[in-house]
Amino acid sequence: MVNDRGVTETDATAHTITGDGAQPADGDSEALLAAAVFEDLPEDRYLNRELSWLDFNNRVLQLAENTSLPLLERAKFLAIFASNLDEFYMVRVAGLKRRDEMGLSVRSADGLSPREQLQRIGERGQQISVRHAKVFMESVRPALAEQGILVVTWADLDGSDRERLSKYFMEQVFPVLTPLAVDPAHPFPFVSGLSLNMAITVRQPEDGTQHFARIKVPDNVARFVKLQDAQREDGHHNVRFLPMEELIAAFLPVLFPGMEIVEQHAFRITRNADMEVEEDRDEDLLQALERELARRRFGKPVRLEVADDMTENMLELLLRELDVDPDDVVTVPGLLDLTALWQVYGVDRPKLKDRPFVPSTPAMFSESAKSLFSNLREGDLLLHHPYDSFSTTVQRFIEMAAADPDVLAIKQTLYRTSGDSPIVNALIDAAASGKQVVALVELKARFDEQANIKWARKLEQAGVHVVYGLIGLKTHCKTALVVRREGSSIKRYCHIGTGNYNPKTARLYEDVGLLTASPEIGADLTDLFNTLTGYSRKDTYRNLLVAPQGIRRGIVERIDREIAAARRGEDARIRMKMNALVDEQVIDALYRASLSGVKVEIVVRGICALRPGAEGFSENITVRSILGQFLEHSRIIHFNAIDEFWIGSADMMHRNLDRRVEVLVQVKDPRLSAQLDTVFNSALDPATLCWELGSDGAWTPSPHDGRPGRDHQVAMMASRHS
Incomplete structure (x- = not known):
């Protein structure tokens, strides 16, 4: 059948979906074989995560030492x-x-x-x-x-x-x-x-x-x-x-x-x-x-x-x-x-100080634009904060939904938010106007517990249905679902991002987010919220990878599919951007990819337990770190041979993959994939100022041959005003 954006949909019941959202694909059997044939990897293949964190803070200190900065x-x-x-x-x-x-x-x-x-x-x-x-x-x-x-x-x-x-x-x-x-x-x-x-x-x-x-x-x-x-x-x-x-x-x-x-x-x-x-x-x-x-x-x-x-x-x-x-x-x-x-x-x-930067507002949110909801029905929107304004996009999306008489329900996860949060105020206004409003407030967000208790109580007093997630798990995903009546049908509008719904930190943290009216993603988020608020045991999704059941399995399975593609002579390449890379199963899968000739490029802000460039198991892996005016916070993954881009809330760490509810969403629109590709190309440009991780665990500033470097974040800012 064809949806209201002219895109052909497949009935979810017409094919088998694995528990991690993976679709059956040619070469799966080769991928399983590729995963099994490698000899044992060396015992010293991991770097210590605690010492790696101290290395990260040392890079922060190097910024303080840099006399070229304001x-x-x-x-x-x-x-x-x-x-x-x-x-x-x-x-x-x-x-x-x-x-x-x-x-x-x-x-x-x-x-x-x-x-x-x-x-x-x-x-x-x-x-x-x-x-x-x-x-x-x-x-x-x-x-x-x-x-x-x-x-x-x-x-x-x-x-x-x-x-x-x-x-x-x-x-x-x-x-x-x-x-x-x-x-x-x-x-x-x-x-x-x-x-x-x-x-x-x-x-x-x-x-x-x-x-x-x-x-x-x-x-x-x-x-x-x-x-x-x-x-x-x-x-x-x-x-x-x-x-x-x-x-x-x-x-x-x-x-x-x-x-x-x-x-x-x-x-x-x-x-x-x-x-x-x-x-x-x-x-x-x-x-x-x-x-x-x-x-x-x-x-x-x-x-x-x-x-x-x-x-x-x-x-x-x-x-x-x-x-x-x-x-x-x-x-x-x-x-x-x-x-x-x-x-x-x-x-x-x-x-x-750094020159102040004025974020841009996409045309879809301009005052002269037609209805945001009709625009989203025509195509998805990828947001890149802080280069794209949070307050005039994501915050505005929630505020418009709260004020729209045709909106029936708003469901949202809140992990961290600001003390005077307009997002919370919009949810309160929505509840006051008779809408069904569900807020999943994560009480265990470290060092924000007291603030979240305060907001939970304020929301409850306003008539919002407040839930605290699943026993034994932190709810760390960044998701919002708006349900709207349009004529005789019901439409769902979604936001899935890599950063918190916090207008203050959104001006300082680099994050990406997807706004979409995709029926499949809307159905996935409906299932997810039913799991978070009720007793649903749903663990299969159409277009999402969801932890704790599915993200590690889904990522490793896709790495193995890249390995299989490399064995067939295809252009296999994996690019990852994240805050931390610690999980041994994911790291070992990347080592297997390196041994198969897959080029692996990683941009990590903080901890990295993977040892790149080591003879015999990681020669095809490079790791770099970018710090600057903004805190690099987005999580983006690209699998080149199988042509998949994913964004979401999860770092490759045990706590994220095993003890949290996390969500990654596939970005399928070629226009938006091209935007993510631009982010990777800029961050991985050989001239980009960064630190490179050596096989000995030492971080070296780059470029280190006297060449002037380019600032990735300055380039991203310039792209918004070009």
Whole structure:
């Protein structure tokens, strides 16, 4: 039969569909044979995922070191590095520590025990933390000072500055400080994770007795006290920032009157924040998660950061009282917690930042265009954010559906969204107008749990049907389904993307998404939502690969079909763009492809456990990483010989393929496939600035022969305004 776009459809019941959405194809038997005939691959074929992550953060640090970048962007990358490293310790290191303490001897894919991994992480973590601090102290901080943005100490201030700050301290800071003594009547206070603290020794003048005290640097006032000076010749003001711990240190005699201040040092603790929620069918998941969130702040310490001027006696006291292993101490020069550089980045100095980019709006969404829904019936639309605006496309799609009287239902997954989400507001408006609205809110989205609980309750109060997904799985897919009455028939309109429905991060994250009126995809999403909200056990789809059942199987099966094509002499080639490549089964399938002569090109932002370019098993594989103004976040896969492009939410990681609901959708329209091909061609251009992964696991900046490189993201921006 022919659909309303003039495309011939096949009745889904007229042929067999495998559980991963794969269609029977010529050469399947050859693919199965190809998968079975290879000799054993070497045991050292995997790179360690944790060390690979540290390599990724090292690439972020290299951006901060790059003097060709705008100065405040370099400060921003220092802040990103710091927050990345915090999360790594809170989750990944915490998990390894738990396994080690429980005596679990499960080794990583590269053969290391948890203890061996912790040892290597500790050594490398110390090295990059010191380098991070020195990049700020020796490069970024002096460069900022030359531009009139100064991070100063109390000793740098004159009398008038100190007088003004004295008033500020007494009125704004002093009332919220709580000095906590430690003695037989006052046990050592609890120190919350990621809080900045001051460890102080005071002495009684009468008998010389010394006591320890702790002050938490308040997190409800700005970390840097901002001082603005007279206008400069260039029209800007000099801006000075005084760290809050410097201000508090200057007024310790006010906090401990009658005592002598012997020493004071900054420290910071990182705690295990990897929650374990027991999902009992008889318990409310929301209540269980709220209880676990309350426990998170009491997690075991996994890292103690101290300034390098801390005395041995003070450090020993902290190790004893905080129950921290000496191997978990990270000693850094200068300021602790450079995530505070986001405040410096906020200075209004446009010339010291990347030029602002104005996203484009596809013609389909222009005010002069006819109905969006009629346009989608004529053809699919591929969106590439942030080059294509999210707010005027995906957000507008949901808002138009909410306001359209012919729309009967809206169903959407929400993994992460912004605090003032227009998407959530549109769903609330839709429910208020009598539409059936279903929102699948993933309560277990790490570090967004509290925000998602808030939105879940707000949606429920507005009459939206809120569900929390499947027991034991996170719902990570990015899908929206709009059901609309058109005459005597019902039409379905879909969005499937690689990024969250978050208008704020959509301006910073690079993602792709498909808007379509395809009846097959509409039927697939209907089945998927029925699985997520009810008791459906559906695991076969027409045009989707769905985890946990189908994505790994579907990807490996397609790799094997490329292998079979290569054996027939066809132009077999695999291109993958993703955030992480860790899954051993997928990696081994790519090794088999390499051995068969299939060219494999991978663009990975973060972790890569695959070892490329190794003699005997991966000579035909290249891996590169692109970092820049935007966070490369899209997942795109291309199988050349079988002519298939796929996009979706899943990285090639165990958690994505086994413990999450993920969706990949095939992009069949040749116009849209050409757009994805352009993205790959730009990212894989030999002149594109990137890092290349060697067979030894080392990342090397490229081009590295002195040639000027091209910026992939700049090229993508230029294409929107050409």
